[in-house]
Amino acid sequence: MRFEIVTIFPGFFSSIFENGILRRALAEGLVEVAIHDLRAFTHDRHRTVDDRPFGGGEGMVLKPQPLAEALASLGIAPKSPSPPCQGTTGDRGTLQGRGAVPQMPQNEEGALQAAEKLVAEGGGGFNPRIKPTESTRALAPEERLPPISPEIPSFSAASLAPEGMHRQEPQPPQRARVILLSAQGRPFTQALARELAALDRVVLLCGRYEGVDERINQLYCDQELSIGDYVLSGGELAAAVVIDAAMRLIPGVLGNQASGEFESFGPPDAEISTDADGVPRSQHGSGGLLDYPHYTRPAEFAGLRAPEVLLNGDHLEIRRWRRQQQLRKTLLNRPDLLENAVLTTEDRKLLESIRQEIS
Numbered sequence: 001m002r003f004e005i006v007t008i009f010p011g012f013f014s015s016i017f018e019n020g021i022l023r024r025a026l027a028e029g030l031v032e033v034a035i036h037d038l039r040a041f042t043h044d045r046h047r048t049v050d051d052r053p054f055g056g057g058e059g060m061v062l063k064p065q066p067l068a069e070a071l072a073s074l075g076i077a078p079k080s081p082s083p084p085c086q087g088t089t090g091d092r093g094t095l096q097g098r099g100a101v102p103q104m105p106q107n108e109e110g111a112l113q114a115a116e117k118l119v120a121e122g123g124g125g126f127n128p129r130i131k132p133t134e135s136t137r138a139l140a141p142e143e144r145l146p147p148i149s150p151e152i153p154s155f156s157a158a159s160l161a162p163e164g165m166h167r168q169e170p171q172p173p174q175r176a177r178v179i180l181l182s183a184q185g186r187p188f189t190q191a192l193a194r195e196l197a198a199l200d201r202v203v204l205l206c207g208r209y210e211g212v213d214e215r216i217n218q219l220y221c222d223q224e225l226s227i228g229d230y231v232l233s234g235g236e237l238a239a240a241v242v243i244d245a246a247m248r249l250i251p252g253v254l255g256n257q258a259s260g261e262f263e264s265f266g267p268p269d270a271e272i273s274t275d276a277d278g279v280p281r282s283q284h285g286s287g288g289l290l291d292y293p294h295y296t297r298p299a300e301f302a303g304l305r306a307p308e309v310l311l312n313g314d315h316l317e318i319r320r321w322r323r324q325q326q327l328r329k330t331l332l333n334r335p336d337l338l339e340n341a342v343l344t345t346e347d348r349k350l351l352e353s354i355r356q357e358i359s
Contacts (some may be wrong), residue, residue, distance in 0.1 A: 001200060007038060032242065041064075062211070181206055182207045182211055183226050289327065
């Protein structure tokens with residue numbers, strides 16, 4: 001799977017991809033990450049990416065022209081004219097069949113003309129073996145994001161493919177999605193993380209300042225996502241969250257694939273495929289609930305003892321206790337999740353007894 005990040009702060013991600021599961025996933029080639037500096041697609045001496053909003057008001061807005069050229073360099077063409085995407089999903093495959101290229105006002109510095117030109121010159125579809133376009137590689141050496149370490153493949157925009165592999169080959173349609181990260185987007189959830197983990201390519205646009213010119217959202221984006229009901233300085237933190245949440249669900253990334261299923265917001269039992277030898281199915285899939293509490297050695301710590309049910313080896317009792325604790329924690333911390341949770345008749349009985357107990 002490949003993540004593409006378009007940002008004005010490419011150096012922001014250096015330490016994020018240098019640690020933990022992300023580092024290992026990159027090193028083993030399970031995930032690829034490419035970072036593209038939006039300022040490389042500007043054409044003035046100040047590398048200007050923002051301007052004042054029409055209609056007045058505070059703040060600045062990211063201009064459409066650099067973003068359109070950045071996306072064109074990645075082989076992303078404008079969609080057919082349509083209303084702005086209000087958080088809807090829409091996976092894109094090849095660029096064929098996208099419809100006629102819509103026209104933007106002439107004062108947008110030829111954004112779509114540049115996009116059309118780049119797509120016509122070979123941007124029609126993503127091929128990970130093709131070296132990046134010259135516009136992507138235009139950064140000065142000191143401005144390029146350096147490799148994380150000798151052990152991990154560089155994820156910079158200037159090293160997307162080995163030398164000597166610049167050749168066009170027929171590629172199967174790719175499951176891809178272009179996502180705008182903004183406070184106005186659809187809430188990002190574990191279910192959406194699972195959707196993204198099943199794709200081949202995800203392009204993340206990091207908003208800044210007051211946001212992104214809405215025409216970029218309308219012309220290019222399949223989805224607008226927010227990671228919470230609060231406002232960040234930019235979409236970089238949100239992009240890191242989306243990548244981490246989706247990446248860990250890709251087969252092979254976690255040491256034990258069941259870890260991505262038996263956890264908070266996970267699928268119900270009926271949707272869980274993992275059944276590894278030696279792993280007791282002593283717990284429920286959360287079915288959209290919060291996870292149960294966890295304990296480890298020593299059995300007693302600071303005067304508190306781990307629940308006896310976890311120490312007796314009775315998996316049926318452990319399973320029931322864990323489900324009860326999932327329901328209890330969800331009721332106390334996130335009662336809204338119960339509305340759409342997958343609940344059995346036994347779950348409802350347990351939930352009612354918990355309500356009576358805490359009332």
